[in-house]
Amino acid sequence: MLLFNEMEATMRIKLGILTTLLSMSGHSQEPIPVNATIHPRAAMLGDNTRKLTCTLRLDREVYLAGETATAYATLTNPTHELLEVYDPLVHGGLNLLRLATKRELQEPGLPAGPYRYVSPHPNEGWRGRFVWSEALAAELKSVWLKPGEARTLEIRSIDPWPGTEHSSWGSGGGVPTTSGEYQLWFNYCWDARAAFRVIQPVFRSLAAIRLNEPLQLYDSTVRGVVESPRYLYALELQIDGTSIIVARQRDSLLDHAVREAPGQVFREGAIGVFSPFHRVAEVKGPVANLGIRRVDEATFEVVWTETGGRLARRSYQPRLTKNTLRPE
Numbered sequence: 001m002l003l004f005n006e007m008e009a010t011m012r013i014k015l016g017i018l019t020t021l022l023s024m025s026g027h028s029q030e031p032i033p034v035n036a037t038i039h040p041r042a043a044m045l046g047d048n049t050r051k052l053t054c055t056l057r058l059d060r061e062v063y064l065a066g067e068t069a070t071a072y073a074t075l076t077n078p079t080h081e082l083l084e085v086y087d088p089l090v091h092g093g094l095n096l097l098r099l100a101t102k103r104e105l106q107e108p109g110l111p112a113g114p115y116r117y118v119s120p121h122p123n124e125g126w127r128g129r130f131v132w133s134e135a136l137a138a139e140l141k142s143v144w145l146k147p148g149e150a151r152t153l154e155i156r157s158i159d160p161w162p163g164t165e166h167s168s169w170g171s172g173g174g175v176p177t178t179s180g181e182y183q184l185w186f187n188y189c190w191d192a193r194a195a196f197r198v199i200q201p202v203f204r205s206l207a208a209i210r211l212n213e214p215l216q217l218y219d220s221t222v223r224g225v226v227e228s229p230r231y232l233y234a235l236e237l238q239i240d241g242t243s244i245i246v247a248r249q250r251d252s253l254l255d256h257a258v259r260e261a262p263g264q265v266f267r268e269g270a271i272g273v274f275s276p277f278h279r280v281a282e283v284k285g286p287v288a289n290l291g292i293r294r295v296d297e298a299t300f301e302v303v304w305t306e307t308g309g310r311l312a313r314r315s316y317q318p319r320l321t322k323n324t325l326r327p328e
Helices: 006-019 040-050 134-138
Strands: 053-058 062-064 070-076 083-086 094-099 115-117 142-145 150-156 180-186 193-199 202-210 215-219 224-228 231-239 242-250 278-284 287-294 300-306 311-316
Touching: 040 083, 040 134, 053 180, 053 193, 070 180, 202 287, 231 287, 231 300, 242 287, 242 300, 278 300, 278 311
Parallel strands: 062 193
Antiparallel strands: 053 070, 070 150, 083 142, 094 115, 094 180, 180 193, 202 231, 215 224, 231 242, 242 278, 287 300, 300 311
8 A cells, every 4th residue: 555645745745845855866956946847858757757667575574673685676668668767776765664553543634544654854756856957957867768678676775775875775774673564665666665574583692703804983082093893793583483593793792782581582672783684594493502603804604503413504794894094
């Protein structure tokens, strides 16, 4: 179900244009003349983009709180003509929504539909930018789709959206750390939406290893670069009798961060100290002797013992936090 219909959304966007600017590729909007009309190129790209059919699917229907995720947006040209359309990586984006509570559904003045934006500043894509001048039209980026052509974009939550430094999902690199029902919307198309559920896992065990390369950060108090150790963590989490081995790199020691005892479910949001983390393996039943060992400077192995005594291992290459060597 859509968050709101297209007429309601169009009115909302027009009001937003008059009061503030939506964040689109970092550009600022010029003052809009009273009698301004949409630029012909923007109108053409919008008309063509509306002809596309779009779908959005996720790599899972149920996620552990805080884990990384991947979405696949497929754009198809169903017409018999070559279409020039808005570039989806420049004039599109993702919005994360959550299922509204009963109380929220009863509040007056809110959009119809069961979902609410997680972010207070949602991105509404190319529809949220009023292009009226030659200067603004010159900034528009486009791609061409042949008749019947389909293109699929792989959008990982851990990756920044092109041209930004922020998670493409707008969620810190992983799914929310609070359990519930959510929806992801690829705002390039109105109906490109996918629902998913977030659940809290049971904590079982934790292992850590210190990395050789420290994190280097510019510290304004000393006006210089300071170093901090990096750690690689592996956790054994459990859902319905299945052990899920996850891993992530973090820039602080979390020896006292887990307050849950083995066998306890994580409290809402508590797993955020490890988020975002990656699934390494899924094992039926409990595991023992969880550990991490170094293979080389870039590669590690997460190891554990399965029921029956079999030693298992998975290779893992952590993505290191970016060093900051000068003032920002």
